[in-house]
Amino acid sequence: MTALTSYDWKTYEHMRMIVKEIYDLEITETHLPFRTTDQNIDLLDIVRNIEIFVETHHYNLHSQVFMQESSDTKQIKTIGVNQLLNSIRTHGVGNM
Numbered sequence: 001m002t003a004l005t006s007y008d009w010k011t012y013e014h015m016r017m018i019v020k021e022i023y024d025l026e027i028t029e030t031h032l033p034f035r036t037t038d039q040n041i042d043l044l045d046i047v048r049n050i051e052i053f054v055e056t057h058h059y060n061l062h063s064q065v066f067m068q069e070s071s072d073t074k075q076i077k078t079i080g081v082n083q084l085l086n087s088i089r090t091h092g093v094g095n096m
Contacts (some may be wrong), residue, residue: 012062056068056070
């Protein structure tokens with residue numbers, strides 16, 4: 001299963017049905033991850049709260065990242081182009 005991408009749920013579901021028919025094995029249903037785990041801001045969160053994201057983040061052209069303007073903590077949230085692409089790969093374009 002590592003050769004397939006995680007957002008290809010139709011393939012996983014098809015494989016689950018084949019295993020049930022041929023081997024009579026019950027495999028748990030395929031569930032897509034709710035968010036990516038390698039980043040602190042997920043694209044789904046951005047899309048759901050786009051107004052807040054636009055108000056609180058700036059784009060740094062030099063480093064190709066969105067940076068939070070200010071924060072109540074010592075940490076500033078950033079999200080880069082690669083993280084956005086990974087999120088699209090995880091969730092698929094149709095979920096945006």
